[in-house]
Amino acid sequence: MDVIIDQIHALAKTSDEVGRLEIQRALHDVQMEMQSPKDLMYNLANSQLLLGIIRLGADLKLFRIIASQNGSVTVSQLAKTTQASPLLLERLLRYLASNSMIKETGLNEYQANKNTHILADEKGEAMVYHGFDFHGPIVSAMPEFFKENNYQDIDSTTNTPFQKAHNTTLSSFEWFVQHPKHFESLQKVMTVLEGAEWTVGFDHLDLAAKAVPSISPRPSEKPFFVDVGGGHGHQCIQLGKKYPNLLGRLVLQDLPEAINKLPLIEGVKAEAYDFFKRQPVTGAKFYYLRRILHDWPDKECTKILQNTLDAMDADSRILIDDVVLPDTGAVWQATMADISMMIGLGGKERTVHQWHSLAGSAGLRVEQIHTYTASTYTSIVVMAPK
Incomplete structure (x- = not known):
């Protein structure tokens, strides 16, 4: 058994993100095959309880306290720090250790593991x-x-x-x-979901960005990139770092309550905008929507896209940074996101067919789908005027 476990660990260390998830899926399948009906019932009962106990642990700052220690910490020490009952802590910590959220090192002694540090982070x-x-x-x-x-x-x-x-x-x-x-x-x-990995290997953007001259933009020059609903401007900042020649040609848009609180971002024009209204920036090369459309039903998405289309030139493109579900065999992380979007927002994660249908409803066409994180199907859907 130890040899098999060592082989799995070695394989995981040399695997990429897709390979790592395939290993997890294979191990999960084996676990499901070995699971008895009683095991399933216990696992279902525990799934609801676990989040509640972790929430209680967060209230008590247990994960932060344990993660801050170089070694083990005792229940009595934690009781003094948290003012919680030692008897209650003993039961909570024993449960958390049995679920691998912390590590048990001795009688009423615990220390942080990988999961503890994740839960201790803000x-x-x-x-x-x-x-x-x-x-x-x-x-x-x-x-x-x-x-x-x-x-x-x-x-x-x-x-x-x-x-x-x-x-x-x-x-x-x-x-x-x-x-x-x-x-x-x-x-x-x-x-947690922010990042610039979407730009890697995306030739459509790379070639266009490198063609922009490294001089200050002319007053009449149209913007290169408009981040629609871009929050704190992370994507504009990352794009400016990768392509400094784009500074002065980047626009960040979001609702007033988000934009008005932001400090100035060098080379980025921030403006208040509601994407259910006509897009005021006309003729930009790219209009970028990151994790926007999955928040909304089709009717609202069609309106958002039409508002953008009205501002586009013939060579303008909409870049939709979102999940593109496979027709079969989707991983649980993606299907969980789809259900979560539905019950919390009325939104959805869409398949290739659904993206094409949505584009058509707004007078657009899907020109390309650039998948940059294969393990979660996260992609750039490039839409162009018909």
Whole structure:
């Protein structure tokens, strides 16, 4: 057995992201084949409890405290720091260790493992709070919601399990504005998804960017790149670092409450914009929407795309940075995201066919799909005027 485990570890160390997920999938399949009916029942019961106990641990700062230690920490030490009952901590810590969230090193002694450090990080902690406080009630409300709605697919932002769970008539985004604590957790979670990996190997962008002269833009020159709904400007910043010649030709757009709080970003023009209104920047080379369209049903997405199309020149392109689901064999991470978008926002992750259909509904065509993270199907869908 030890030899087999060592071989798996060695294989994982030399595998890329796709290979690593394939190993996980294979191990999961083996585990499912070995699992008895009783095992399944226990695992289902534990899945709901685990997030709740982790949430409790986050409240007590257990993961932060344990991760800050060079070695082990005792239950009695943690009780003094947290002011929690030693008997309660003993039970909580034993449970967390049995689920590999911390490591048990002796009688009532624990230390951090890889999972502890992830949960101790502010982004991991934010995911716990977002998952339990915002998403958890939505999952609980989901069965009854679909029963009441005759098990129909969701195509609305204001009639989802979210409204039932949080007792509101507002859409999720409207609700977040009124609940800054939840919005802050969401923003921290979203920063985990930031990155410039989408530009790697994307010749469509690379060739166009390198063709831009390394001189200050003329007053009449049209922008090169418009980041629609770009939040804190991470993508514009990364693009400016990779292609300094683009500075002064980058535009960041988001709602006033996001833009007005931002510090100045060198070489980037920030402006308030609602993508359900006509796009004010005309003739840009690229209009970039990262993780935007999966938040919305088809009707709203069509409106967003049409507003962008009206501002495009013949050689302008829309770059949609989103998931493109395979027709079969999708990994659970992607299918989980699809269901989560549906019940919380009324959105969806789309297949190749659905992206083509959505483009056509807005007077566009899919020119290219550049998949840059094969393990999660994250891609750039390039749309051009018909």
